[in-house]
Amino acid sequence: MKYLLVGLGNIGPEYADTRHNIGFMVLDHLAKKHEVSFDTGRHSFVTEFKTKGKHFTLVKPTTYMNLSGKAVAHWLSVLKIPAQQMLVITDDLALPFGKLRMRAKGSAGGHNGLKHIEETLGHNEYPRLRFGVDSQFSKGRQVDYVLSPFSADEQIDLQTHIEKAAEMSLSFGTIGLERTMNFFNK
Numbered sequence: 360m361k362y363l364l365v366g367l368g369n370i371g372p373e374y375a376d377t378r379h380n381i382g383f384m385v386l387d388h389l390a391k392k393h394e395v396s397f398d399t400g401r402h403s404f405v406t407e408f409k410t411k412g413k414h415f416t417l418v419k420p421t422t423y424m425n426l427s428g429k430a431v432a433h434w435l436s437v438l439k440i441p442a443q444q445m446l447v448i449t450d451d452l453a454l455p456f457g458k459l460r461m462r463a464k465g466s467a468g469g470h471n472g473l474k475h476i477e478e479t480l481g482h483n484e485y486p487r488l489r490f491g492v493d494s495q496f497s498k499g500r501q502v503d504y505v506l507s508p509f510s511a512d513e514q515i516d517l518q519t520h521i522e523k524a525a526e527m528s529l530s531f532g533t534i535g536l537e538r539t540m541n542f543f544n545k
Contacts, residue, residue: 361414362532363434363445364389367472369506370421378492379424379505382448385490385524386417392525401437402430413532416440427472428479435480442485446531448524449473450505454491456513457520461488461527461540486536490524 366382374380390397390406397404397419404419416438420430435445446461449472454460464484467473477483496504509517523543530539 360412360532361416361438361440361444363416363418363438363440364528364532365418365420365427365431365434365445365447367424367427367447367449368419369423370419374506376508377506378450378509381450381490381492381521381524383419384521385448385488385528386419388521388525389415389417389528401433403434405434410529411533415529415532424472424475426475428475428477431476432479442480442482443536444532445485446528447473447476447485447487448528449487449489450492451489452492452494452501452505454489454493456491456493457516458491459488459520459524459527460491460544461486461531461536463536463540486531488524488527488531490520 364386366386368374368380368383393408395406395408397406402420402422404421405416407414407416418430418434420427422429435442449470453468463486465487466483467477527539527543
């Protein structure tokens with residue numbers, strides 16, 4: 360069984376440790392844990408590994424957030440994986456910092472990366488893992504907030520939350536979406 364894990368983010372050192380790049384951070388953690396490295400692929404950095412009899416392809420789009428659908432559509436097509444076997448990992452302003460929420464489908468909720476994926480695929484019926492980054496910004500400062508690094512207080516627990524998100528991502532492929540949601544979504 361093959362699974363596609365897509366971590367949303369923006370390429371470039373100026374975005375590396377920002378809230379908007381949490382999807383990249385989760386996939387980087389998984390790659391390090393499984394001792395694989397990313398190569399340059401079409402519209403993305405890509406790597407793969409097998410665990411518990413499942414094959415995982417990890418994709419970090421290089422299209423920048425607002426065009427993430429290009430990479431998603433390409434890899435779903437090339438790997439011949441249905442959208443239900445893809446998990447998109449993204450930041451979420453509507454959730455408190457570190458709160459993780461997996462869903463089978465849903466709205467983009469104002470997230471430009473998810474909007475482009477929906478526009479490209481023509482539907483919103485694909486699993487996603489939302490990583491809460493909170494919404495501690497003043498009116499009109501949303502972009503600055505998501506493109507800023509995590510605060511010193513957030514840094515304390517950030518790695519623990521990334522590890523849990525990585526565990527949930529693997530669980531999605533190994534025990535399935537429903538069981539993963541029942542176990543982790545609290």
